[in-house]
Amino acid sequence: MLDIAVAKSALPKSGALVLLIPEGTTPDASTGALWKAADEATGGAISRALAVAEFTGKKGQATTILAPGAGLSRVIAIGLGKLEALTGHIAEAAGGSACAALSKEPAASIATAGLAPDIAASAALGAVLRAYRFDRYRTKEKAEDKPKLAKLTLLTDTPPKVKAAWTPLKGVAEGVFVARDLVSEPPNVLNPPEMAKRIEALSALGLKIEVLYPKDMKKLGFGALLGVAQGSAQEARTVIMHWNGAPSNKDAPLCFVGKGVTFDTGGISIKPAGGMEDMKWDMGGSGTVVGLMAALAGRKAKCNAIGLVGLVENMPDGNAQRPGDVVTTYSGQTVEVINTDAEGRLVLADVLWYAQQKYNPRFMIDLATLTGAMMVALGHEMAGFFANDDTIADQLFAAGKATGEGVWRMPLSDAYDKLIKSDIADMKNIGGRAGGAITAAQFIQRFVNNKPWIHIDIAGMAWSSKDTATIPKGATAFGVRLLDRMVADHYEA
């Protein structure tokens, strides 16, 4: 992780300096002390360059000034927009684009004097999130092609306050990286047993980890999850992570449940070859749950939370389940498997039922790269969610606004539920093409027994095909920040 240091505000004598500039301000304004100092030390080079670039501090504006003098290698000005409208999310984006502009600098400073401590810390978070790279499998990259930025110093008038604001955000960033690492791994490496092992290693953070093996799941009657796994040479796992951070151990836990299909070929209902490699990130929902649990533990959240992930590989094989098979779920309900590619809901069915029977949670939230239909509906800008409870739905929506991990509520109703009636079993595992994300949610709801519940379909959000301010191309860890925020705002003692 990019190293973040905090120091008393003073003009650096060398290296790179980032200026965060609110719209319409001048170097004399309270937030512009270092801007003024740098401008004077360089004989006005910065003001001249910003004038030529028509830099006004508008949100998203970024200008780099190379070798302005006074020993500085570069000065990067980033616009924050209007000071009255400044949020943590805007500061994060500013930190992220500063980071992208600093890739050739081994170390840099960022002027945050005059900004609130949590805004300064958010800028650091943005930079750290943008600096993420998954380069475990690159053996030939030349040193000059690698980003050099290793240390970023926040310059502030109140170092203790900024440090205190940064500490919990660092825990959240570490959780995001846990999720991104898992989602980035290739599917030959990250199969269910390997993913379970990596989760077990997180006990170092203070999480208590339990693993259910195939014999345990067979005994319990996880017929739906095991039906998906039966075509794979890799054994299935269900992994349960406990975080007990509430003052009382008796507080009902928050439960988070993730789809963890480490590779989804579609099974016998096999997918077309083009783009099938994307299905390595079909464990994105469980990646987010694991990352969230790491974040809660990393920042010592004052809540009790349980993360449960159902880990399977969906393969075609002589032992694979067939279209037409009927499986008996842990809930006792039977499912006619019409399409073996609608496997995520089968996995979630058993794990959700287990979560509510065993832990009597305050609420359950599941995350899954569940349907292409959700991607068609909302694209790659927001995740869709379904809820049986307006209070938690509103809390989730607000957390989406606050973090920039946007979510949009979708409908549930009896009319949609009818579409998964089966002629032979209690339900079938697909509806038609129309409303495909909704019928998937209706299926999952049949495994929710009078508990407040949200299902988040992150199919369009788990992977990014382009760099954005705080998310490099690749695994996004979508949902870690969102749910961490919902917990922080409503469920901590």
Ligand code: BES
């Ligand atoms: N993992 C896929 C959904 C998916 C597709 C996620 C593309 C991300 C990108 C899921 O298991 C699936 O195959 N869903 C089918 C359901 C259909 C058979 C009812 C789909 O969406 O096509």
Ligand code: MN
């Ligand atoms: Mn599938």
Ligand code: ZN
């Ligand atoms: Zn899938």
